[in-house]
Amino acid sequence: xxxxxxxxRTVRVDTTKITARDVQVFYGxxxxxxxxxxxIPDKTVTAFIGPSGCGKSTFLRCLNRMxxxxxxxxxxxxxxxxxxxIYDRRVDPVQLRAKVGMVFQKPNPFxxxxxxxxxxxxxxxxxxxxxxxxxGIVEKALRRAALWAEVKDRLSAAGTGLSGGQQxxxxxxxxxxxxxxxxxxxxxxxxxxxxxxxQVENLIHELRENYSVxxxxxxxxxxxxxxxxxxxxxxxxxxxxxxxxxIFTNPQDERTENYITGRIG
Amino acid sequence: MQVSFIxxxxxxxxxxxxxTARHRAIASVGGDARRLHSLPxxxxxxxxxxxxxxxxxxxVAWMLVQPLFxxxxxxxxxxxxxxPEGSAMGLVVSDVRRVAEGLESGPLAQSFIAGDFADATxxxxxxxxxxxxxxxxxxxxxxxxxxAMEYRTTSRTLxxxxxxxxxxxxxxxxxxxxxxxxxxxxxxxxxxxxxxxLLMVSASIAILxxxxxxxxxxxxxxxxxxxxxxxxxxxxTTWQPSFxxxxxxxxxxxxxxxxxxxxxxxxxLIVAVPIGLFSAIYxxxxxxxxxxxxxKPTIEILAGIPTIVYGxxxxxTVGPLLRDAIAxxxxxxxxxxxxxxxxxxxxxxLIPFVSSLSDDIINAVPQAMRDGSLGLGAxxxxxxxxxxxxxxxxxxxxxxxxxxxxxxxxxMIVVLGAGAAARLDLNPFEAMTTVTVKIVSQLTGDTDxxxxxxxxAFALGLTLFVITLGLNVLALFIVRKYxxxxx
Numbered sequence: 001x002x003x004x005x006x007x008x009r010t011v012r013v014d015t016t017k018i019t020a021r022d023v024q025v026f027y028g029x030x031x032x033x034x035x036x037x038x039x040i041p042d043k044t045v046t047a048f049i050g051p052s053g054c055g056k057s058t059f060l061r062c063l064n065r066m067x068x069x070x071x072x073x074x075x076x077x078x079x080x081x082x083x084x085x086i087y088d089r090r091v092d093p094v095q096l097r098a099k100v101g102m103v104f105q106k107p108n109p110f111x112x113x114x115x116x117x118x119x120x121x122x123x124x125x126x127x128x129x130x131x132x133x134x135x136g137i138v139e140k141a142l143r144r145a146a147l148w149a150e151v152k153d154r155l156s157a158a159g160t161g162l163s164g165g166q167q168x169x170x171x172x173x174x175x176x177x178x179x180x181x182x183x184x185x186x187x188x189x190x191x192x193x194x195x196x197x198x199q200v201e202n203l204i205h206e207l208r209e210n211y212s213v214x215x216x217x218x219x220x221x222x223x224x225x226x227x228x229x230x231x232x233x234x235x236x237x238x239x240x241x242x243x244x245x246x247i248f249t250n251p252q253d254e255r256t257e258n259y260i261t262g263r264i265g
Numbered sequence: 266m267q268v269s270f271i272x273x274x275x276x277x278x279x280x281x282x283x284x285t286a287r288h289r290a291i292a293s294v295g296g297d298a299r300r301l302h303s304l305p306x307x308x309x310x311x312x313x314x315x316x317x318x319x320x321x322x323x324x325v326a327w328m329l330v331q332p333l334f335x336x337x338x339x340x341x342x343x344x345x346x347x348x349p350e351g352s353a354m355g356l357v358v359s360d361v362r363r364v365a366e367g368l369e370s371g372p373l374a375q376s377f378i379a380g381d382f383a384d385a386t387x388x389x390x391x392x393x394x395x396x397x398x399x400x401x402x403x404x405x406x407x408x409x410x411x412x413a414m415e416y417r418t419t420s421r422t423l424x425x426x427x428x429x430x431x432x433x434x435x436x437x438x439x440x441x442x443x444x445x446x447x448x449x450x451x452x453x454x455x456x457x458x459x460x461x462x463l464l465m466v467s468a469s470i471a472i473l474x475x476x477x478x479x480x481x482x483x484x485x486x487x488x489x490x491x492x493x494x495x496x497x498x499x500x501x502t503t504w505q506p507s508f509x510x511x512x513x514x515x516x517x518x519x520x521x522x523x524x525x526x527x528x529x530x531x532x533x534l535i536v537a538v539p540i541g542l543f544s545a546i547y548x549x550x551x552x553x554x555x556x557x558x559x560x561k562p563t564i565e566i567l568a569g570i571p572t573i574v575y576g577x578x579x580x581x582t583v584g585p586l587l588r589d590a591i592a593x594x595x596x597x598x599x600x601x602x603x604x605x606x607x608x609x610x611x612x613x614x615l616i617p618f619v620s621s622l623s624d625d626i627i628n629a630v631p632q633a634m635r636d637g638s639l640g641l642g643a644x645x646x647x648x649x650x651x652x653x654x655x656x657x658x659x660x661x662x663x664x665x666x667x668x669x670x671x672x673x674x675x676x677m678i679v680v681l682g683a684g685a686a687a688r689l690d691l692n693p694f695e696a697m698t699t700v701t702v703k704i705v706s707q708l709t710g711d712t713d714x715x716x717x718x719x720x721x722a723f724a725l726g727l728t729l730f731v732i733t734l735g736l737n738v739l740a741l742f743i744v745r746k747y748x749x750x751x752x
Contacts, residue, residue, distance in 0.1 A: 041389030069552070094644050095642065101641070102636075104637065106633055109637075110634060
């Protein structure tokens with residue numbers, strides 16, 4: 001934790017993007033998330049940290065209803081995005097996921113060309129008027145993911161042929177191509193080397209301009225580098241939530257302090 | 266010496282070698298098994314292997330070589346002068362062998378050994394042998410009987426020598442192994458080599474059998490093409506074999522049969538591929554655990570039904586139904602056996618092949634692919650159509666080609682469903698037939714084995730083999746080429 005660049009701690013926009021109240025998640029008989037309430041601001045990077053199995057990924061997957069795809073999972077409580085309850089019966093989870101993009105732990109490009117990977121979301125949601133429009137969307141997404149320069153000459157090559165770091169940036173490009181409002185990242189750098197990690201972290205900084213980014217990470221130095229807000233989860237509970245600088249320098253809860261100073265976890 | 270007696274003795278020697286070698290190894294380290302190089306059981310196994318493997322190898326080799334040697338001996342004994350007029354040497358030799366076997370083990374064996382036949386004429390012995398169940402090619406003559414007696418004596422002597430040699434080899438092997446069984450001997454490594462040898466022998470038996478099948482087909486096919494022109498077989502559009510008695514030359518063109526095979530297989534695949542694939546998708550992506558655990562075995566039961574039962578279903582149910590419901594009203598024919606009948610029923614038979622293989626392949630697509638697609642806001646069916654099926658496509662193609670191989674090789678359903686009339690026709694409600702059915706009909710019945718009408722079966726079989734081999738190679742190639750796309 002030598003690299004404590006606590007950059008841009010101040011939250012520029014005060015509007016709240018996601019509001020969670022008393023969220024409970026059950027996997028069958030297991031109570032995975034207990035009473036989590038949190039307000040995630042817009043145009044901010046929020047980091048979820050905590051030991052393995054503490055429920056941070058589970059909570060992340062509640063935010064775009066990916067837990068719906070697991071038949072034994074059950075979510076209670078209230079989660080709102082822009083004041084709208086996403087677990088309301090009128091909300092189509094498929095539409096929701098277009099608005100709340102997700103990047104996974106392991107790069108998972110489809111076995112298609114680079115172009116088709118990025119164009120996947122826009123095609124499904126009919127975002128492009130014609131081919132030229134789609135080309136534009138793909139280029140913009142790849143540029144935003146800082147991948148354009150590397151792949152612009154081989155857009156028809158297989159996405160699976162890229163290096164690990166490139167694949168993860170391709171997945172980020174794929175997620176931003178549908179112009180989501182929130183981007184969820186589940187340990188996006190855990191399968192990457194330090195150089196690729198650095199590239200993805202720089203990317204997260206830039207994405208903050210347009211999106212509300214929520215990132216789950218095991219690396220506390222990463223959380224301190226990229227995020228403005230940090231939430232510490234422990235055994236399914238949200239222990240502490242606040243400004244990243246404050247969590248890392250002056251934690252209020254003993255459990256948070258133990259984790260951050262390396263005494264546990 | 267009886268072979269069964271030799272095998273029993275070998276088993277006893279092997280067991281004894283096991284016990285002794287193990288015991289000696291333990292004794293050599295003063296009863297402390299931890300000081301042995303290998304576990305005690307390896308010393309025992311080493312003893313058994315050393316005793317049995319060389320002995321069994323000798324036994325097998327001997328039994329392969331002995332008949333060849335004896336045949337050679339008979340041939341040199343029987344000079345050409347004793348040959349009955351117009352008969353070939355090979356026939357006489359096999360007569361000698363049969364007579365010898367009849368004397369050795371037939372019902373006459375006891376009285377023969379007692380010397381009852383010393384004065385009997387060859388004709389009388391021959392009659393008695395025939396009564397005892399021995400088939401003879403020609404009336405028994407004195408030289409043949411003499412040769413048979415000679416054959417019998419030599420063969421008995423050789424058997425005895427073989428038994429003694431085999432048992433001696435076993436005992437020597439066991440002694441060597443037991444002598445070596447001491448604490449520092451690496452028995453475990455020897456047993457490891459023995460395992461490797463066993464596996465290699467098994468693998469080579471499978472390969473050699475395939476080679477043997479191909480070779481026998483090749484020889485008979487070459488024989489056929491020496492009697493029937495190559496071009497007429499492949500390019501003639503009529504199939505009209507003429508059997509002895511009917512007279513006239515045969516027309517043996519493969520095209521109508523090939524057409525029937527491909528037509529029926531095509532219909533079968535049109536039925537089986539969509540149904541099989543869709544049921545696989547339903548089972549792997551949508552069905553709940555409980556339903557899946559019932560439905561998957563149920564579908565797989567279809568694969569366990571013997572094809573003759575499918576054939577009966579085609580003959581009794583599907584054929585008449587199609588004729589009465591579709592073919593007759595539309596004026597497309599009034600035959601209960603039709604390409605459509607066989608194709609439909611064969612398609613039903615193939616459903617479990619396609620669905621079971623595709624199900625495994627779809628399940629092998631990583632969950633990360635599904636998450637990735639769903640996370641972008643795709644629906645389940647969009648995910649399946651645009652990500653999962655493309656990712657699983659090589660495997661699905663492989664499954665379809667395997668099903669096609671089965672369809673091409675199928676016989677019973679065709680006989681009962683589509684009839685046996687060779688015809689080049691587009692109407693799917695006409696009776697047609699396939700290559701496999703004709704192979705059966707050419708080889709069964711009372712026919713001269715050396716005529717083109719019979720030998721054509723081998724040419725048909727080889728053609729079929731080449732086609733299915735080609736399909737299998739194509740399937741393997743496709744699966745290999747695209748296999749690791751998602752990793």
